[in-house]
Amino acid sequence: MSACHSIRETVTLPPLQERPIRVALAGQPNVGKSTLFNLLTGLHQYVGNWPGKTVERKEGHFTFNGASYRLVDLPGTYSLTANSPEELIAREFILRERPDVVVAVVDAATLERSLYLVAELLPLPVPVVVALNMMDVARQEGIQVEPEVLQAALGVPVVPMSATRGAGVPELLETVERVARGAFPYAPRLPQIRPDHREVLETIGERIAGYVPEPYPRDWVALKLLEGDVEVTRMMRAALPPERWEEVHAVLRAHDDALVAVASGRYEWIGRMVRAAVTRPRVGQIGLTERLDRWATHPVWGLAILAGILGLVFWLTYTVGAPVQELLETYMVGALAEAVRSWLSGAPAWLSGFLADGVIGGVGAVLTFLPILVIFFAALAFLEDVGYMARAAYVMDGLMHLIGLHGKSFLPLFLGFGCNVPAILGTRVIDSRRARLLTILLAPLVPCTARMAVIVFLAPAFFGPAAPLVAWGLVLLSLGVLAFTGIMLNRALFRDRRSAFIMELPLYHLPNWRTIGLSVWQRSLSFVRRAGTVILVVSVVIWALSTLPGGSAEESYLTRLGEFLEPAGRLMGLDWRLTVALLSSFVAKENSIATLGVLFRAGEEGLADLLAATYPPATALAFLVVQVLFIPCVATVAAIRQETVSWRWTAFSVGLLLVISLLAGAATFHATSLLMQ
Amino acid sequence: MLEKLIEILRAGGTHRVSDLARALDTTPELVEMMLEDLARAGYVKPVAACSEVCASCSLADACIPAQPGKAWSLM
Numbered sequence: 001m002s003a004c005h006s007i008r009e010t011v012t013l014p015p016l017q018e019r020p021i022r023v024a025l026a027g028q029p030n031v032g033k034s035t036l037f038n039l040l041t042g043l044h045q046y047v048g049n050w051p052g053k054t055v056e057r058k059e060g061h062f063t064f065n066g067a068s069y070r071l072v073d074l075p076g077t078y079s080l081t082a083n084s085p086e087e088l089i090a091r092e093f094i095l096r097e098r099p100d101v102v103v104a105v106v107d108a109a110t111l112e113r114s115l116y117l118v119a120e121l122l123p124l125p126v127p128v129v130v131a132l133n134m135m136d137v138a139r140q141e142g143i144q145v146e147p148e149v150l151q152a153a154l155g156v157p158v159v160p161m162s163a164t165r166g167a168g169v170p171e172l173l174e175t176v177e178r179v180a181r182g183a184f185p186y187a188p189r190l191p192q193i194r195p196d197h198r199e200v201l202e203t204i205g206e207r208i209a210g211y212v213p214e215p216y217p218r219d220w221v222a223l224k225l226l227e228g229d230v231e232v233t234r235m236m237r238a239a240l241p242p243e244r245w246e247e248v249h250a251v252l253r254a255h256d257d258a259l260v261a262v263a264s265g266r267y268e269w270i271g272r273m274v275r276a277a278v279t280r281p282r283v284g285q286i287g288l289t290e291r292l293d294r295w296a297t298h299p300v301w302g303l304a305i306l307a308g309i310l311g312l313v314f315w316l317t318y319t320v321g322a323p324v325q326e327l328l329e330t331y332m333v334g335a336l337a338e339a340v341r342s343w344l345s346g347a348p349a350w351l352s353g354f355l356a357d358g359v360i361g362g363v364g365a366v367l368t369f370l371p372i373l374v375i376f377f378a379a380l381a382f383l384e385d386v387g388y389m390a391r392a393a394y395v396m397d398g399l400m401h402l403i404g405l406h407g408k409s410f411l412p413l414f415l416g417f418g419c420n421v422p423a424i425l426g427t428r429v430i431d432s433r434r435a436r437l438l439t440i441l442l443a444p445l446v447p448c449t450a451r452m453a454v455i456v457f458l459a460p461a462f463f464g465p466a467a468p469l470v471a472w473g474l475v476l477l478s479l480g481v482l483a484f485t486g487i488m489l490n491r492a493l494f495r496d497r498r499s500a501f502i503m504e505l506p507l508y509h510l511p512n513w514r515t516i517g518l519s520v521w522q523r524s525l526s527f528v529r530r531a532g533t534v535i536l537v538v539s540v541v542i543w544a545l546s547t548l549p550g551g552s553a554e555e556s557y558l559t560r561l562g563e564f565l566e567p568a569g570r571l572m573g574l575d576w577r578l579t580v581a582l583l584s585s586f587v588a589k590e591n592s593i594a595t596l597g598v599l600f601r602a603g604e605e606g607l608a609d610l611l612a613a614t615y616p617p618a619t620a621l622a623f624l625v626v627q628v629l630f631i632p633c634v635a636t637v638a639a640i641r642q643e644t645v646s647w648r649w650t651a652f653s654v655g656l657l658l659v660i661s662l663l664a665g666a667a668t669f670h671a672t673s674l675l676m677q
Numbered sequence: 678m679l680e681k682l683i684e685i686l687r688a689g690g691t692h693r694v695s696d697l698a699r700a701l702d703t704t705p706e707l708v709e710m711m712l713e714d715l716a717r718a719g720y721v722k723p724v725a726a727c728s729e730v731c732a733s734c735s736l737a738d739a740c741i742p743a744q745p746g747k748a749w750s751l752m
Contacts, residue, residue: 083717112706194680261715264679271678271703280704397691502692502712502721580685653697 014412019181020061020068022097025481026060026090026121028114029076030162032133034058036105037073039163040173050075050089078113080120082231094124095215100180103172105131108138108145111278112270119266122156122188125217127179133170136165141205142281150277155189158365191269193223193585194261200251201226207248211240226258231467286487289507293391297505309388310475313379314456315468321372324459329373329606333364350547358543361597363536365493367528373449374524381519387506394503399483412439413482416446420632424639438489440643441653444632445482445660447475449523450589451628457593458627461608462620478628481660538587542580546599556665558599572665573619573673574625582626588633618676622669629661678703682711683720 027033037045041060050057052520058073074093075086076566082088094102104121106114121128132147157175161168178184193201205222212218213235224232225248227454237245252258281287295301337356344352400413416423423443427436447455455474460467487556545558562569562576569579577599584591593607631637631654641650685692685700694712698705715721728738 110706112704113710116710259718260679260683263711263718267678267703267707267711270707271701274704274707275702293695394691394693500692502686502697505693505695 008047017175020070021101021177022070022072022099023176023180024072024094024097024102024126025105026074026094026102027076027131028078028107028117029375031076031105031107031114033073033076033105035163036103036133036169037071037133039166040069042069055085055089060516064170065177067177069173069176072097077117079116080124081227083228088231091120091124094121094126098215099124100127101176101578102126102128103131103176103430104128105163108132108135109141109143111145112274115273116266116269119269122154123217123220123223124188125220125522127184127186127187129172129175129179130154130156131163131168132158132160133163135168136162144279146277146279150273153273153276155187156553157184157186175403177340179238189269191266193226193265197226197255197258197261200255200258203251204248207251208236208240211236211244213239222606223262225252226255227262228252228256228259238324286306289387289505292508293505296388297393297394299395299399302391303399306392307472307476309383309392311472313376313383313469313637314471314475316379317372317376317456318468318471321375321456324367324371325457326606326608329370329608333368334606336360336364353547354540354543357598358540359536359541361539361594361601363532363539363594364399364597370524370527373453373523373527374520376449376452376456377520377523378516381516381523382511384519385511386514387508390503390505391561394505397503400486413443413446416443416448419450420444420446420448420636421639424636424643427643437644437649438486438651440640441489441656442482442486444477444636444640444653444657445485445629447478448589448632449527450633453527454585454589454592454627455624458611458620458624461611462615462617462624464612469623473622474628477625477664481629481664485656485660538584538591539598542584542591542595543598568662571669572622572662573616573669574623574626574665575619578615578623579617582623582630585627586631586634588635591629592627618669618672621672622665625668626661626665629657629664631657631661679711679715682708683715687723 025033025037025527029229037058040062042062044062045058045060048057048059049055053074059071060073061068061070063069072093074090077084077087077090080091082089092568093099102121102124104118106118112202118128118130130150132150135145138145145160147158159168159172159175161172163169192198201222204225205218208222208225209218212221216232216235221236223593229670234249240248255261296305308618320374337360339350340356340360344355380389383392396413410426412423412425420443423446424440427439427443431544452471453476453543455471459471459474463470542558545561546556548557549555558580559576562580565579565583566576567581569575574582577596580599581592583596584595596611597607600607611620632640637650637654640653641647644650644653681701682697685697687694694705694708697708701708716723
């Protein structure tokens with residue numbers, strides 16, 4: 001034990017009457033240990049380092065009721081394993097220096113966490129007094145802790161106190177003195193190892209008897225060996241004769257699950273103590289969260305609520321955002337394009353066309369729906385901040401299991417709502433190769449913000465007041481297709497393997513407007529940056545292709561390409577302009593709008609009005625359906641290639657989505673046309 | 678108690694900490710501690726935080742869902 005030897009060898013002390021009472025303060029960080037130390041020692045304290053360590057050592061002295069005390073503040077620790085230098089220092093000090101009393105400072109408001117350390121302190125050969133601190137905080141939170149009951153359950157003195165107010169401190173010191181002088185019947189109830197491991201513990205104890213170095217208690221060393229404690233194992237390996245070590249080691253190897261048995265005993269013990277002494281509130285915030293979650297995380301109602309909330313978000317987005325978008329389109333983009341045209345009336349026609357149709361028509365059209373996006377981002381940030389998004393994740397994960405998907409697939413797919421690229425990269429959390437592949441193949445079917453932006457813009461253009469319903473339906477459609485494709489691919493690729501997933505759902509709370517504002521700002525900024533880079537370049541390229549070689553759109557390269565592709569588009573009722581818009585979305589989804597803006601020369605007239613006047617509802621709906629299910633953008637395809645490390649699977653993914661989107665588009669067009677007749 | 682938790686997790690499925698606490702007749706705080714312990718012992722592992730996965734992504738700023746609470750999965 002490297003740390004222990006460097007601290008100090010055990011010393012024989014004079015009787016208690018002739019020296020100060022030596023007290024060690026133990027406890028996890030932030031339980032008020034330092035407050036108590038400062039309160040007791042005042043100016044009589046010395047700060048240094050533990051020998052050979054960079055961990056701070058605080059020591060001090062004081063007198064109370066005529067008795068003098070020496071107080072050592074042990075480093076804050078959650079347990080006494082050999083996980084950290086702090087834990088080693090704390091346990092070595094207690095074992096080697098043998099203070100007269102260890103005061104375990106525990107937080108009454110989070111008793112479970114504090115009691116783990118107590119469970120480890122009690123088997124040590126030094127009496128423990130529990131200082132039940134932060135009683136005031138616990139009371140404020142409605143948690144009732146009964147010190148007398150806890151004392152009876154633990155078998156050691158428990159003193160309620162509040163160090164910040166100085167309450168309970170005299171009582172604590174009186175108890176410490178009584179325990180130090182042996183005037184308190186000290187009979188701790190120790191945590192017990194699981195019954196099936198008791199015999200093993202005894203065997204190890206017998207094998208090491210007579211070889212355990214001073215001052216370590218044999219039973220404690222046997223327990224630590226079973227736990228696999230690195231430092232104790234090293235010490236006993238050196239202390240035991242080789243053949244005896246082999247015997248002990250063989251027993252330990254045969255019980256490598258003993259760590260769970262030992263820890264389980266401690267948790268059972270903590271559970272008993274808490275059940276006996278703590279009463280928690282069933283009302284207030286926790287009660288509200290539980291009541292809301294009964295609905296929000298219900299397998300059926302939870303999904304219905306999620307669908308409802310999504311619908312509400314779309315409704316809000318359109319109701320508030322659409323009029324602003326129209327104003328911007330008319331008075332900003334339209335007016336700007338008009339101004340550029342009249343300003344450049346003397347300049348070559350290509351220049352005014354380039355600026356008015358290429359740049360303003362493309363990028364301008366995309367930028368006008370920034371207000372809609374801001375509202376959409378704000379609604380999502382709000383749901384995230386109040387704690388609802390975690391519930392959405394939870395109910396969706398339940399659904400994943402219903403359709404036979406891997407539980408871990410949910411998180412990456414959830415990321416896909418933001419952008420498919422992190423969704424694909426996020427599949428790294430999945431260990432199974434097949435499950436990971438399946439998730440990568442499904443991720444592009446999650447409607448990302450860019451795709452949502454296109455829907456958010458085009459749905460009102462085509463469908464007016466019915467837009468929220470259409471957008472909501474499109475999202476449900478893509479999730480439905482995702483589920484169906486998942487079931488199909490799962491049968492072919494991936495046999496269901498049991499996997500568990502545990503989520504900690506935060507309490508619902510009031511929104512923090514600053515966090516929401518910041519989130520909306522960052523997302524909007526990122527969107528504007530894309531409009532200024534990728535979308536600008538594509539708009540200009542589309543404009544050039546739609547103008548060259550002769551300057552007329554009818555004879556341009558883009559028209560020729562569109563006409564070449566038109567037979568495929570016609571299956572879904574799409575003309576060459578919609579087909580080209582769809583193709584350009586491969587670079588970035590928002591390009592669909594920019595491309596339509598350029599192709600319709602939507603500078604002065606609103607693109608929305610032009611589109612509504614040009615396309616019948618069947619074509620419009622088919623286009624939107626293809627748009628949400630179409631092959632993902634080039635960045636996502638690159639991510640798929642990077643993560644699958646296979647061109648074959650990348651091609652399969654693109655092919656799969658192409659087939660799905662074209663089939664869905666054709667089915668939508670023909671079904672809607674039939675219905676409209 | 679720890680064994681029962683491992684048993685529940687091995688049976689698969691998605692669990693909330695509060696549901697696990699109810700099943701084990703204990704508090705969510707204790708379940709969290711046990712999960713941390715099981716993570717140290719290598720039985721479960723914390724799911725990578727969004728920030729780790731997104732570190733190399735240029736679109737990270739625009740990414741909608743942040744880490745939806747703390748999550749663990751069975752090894």
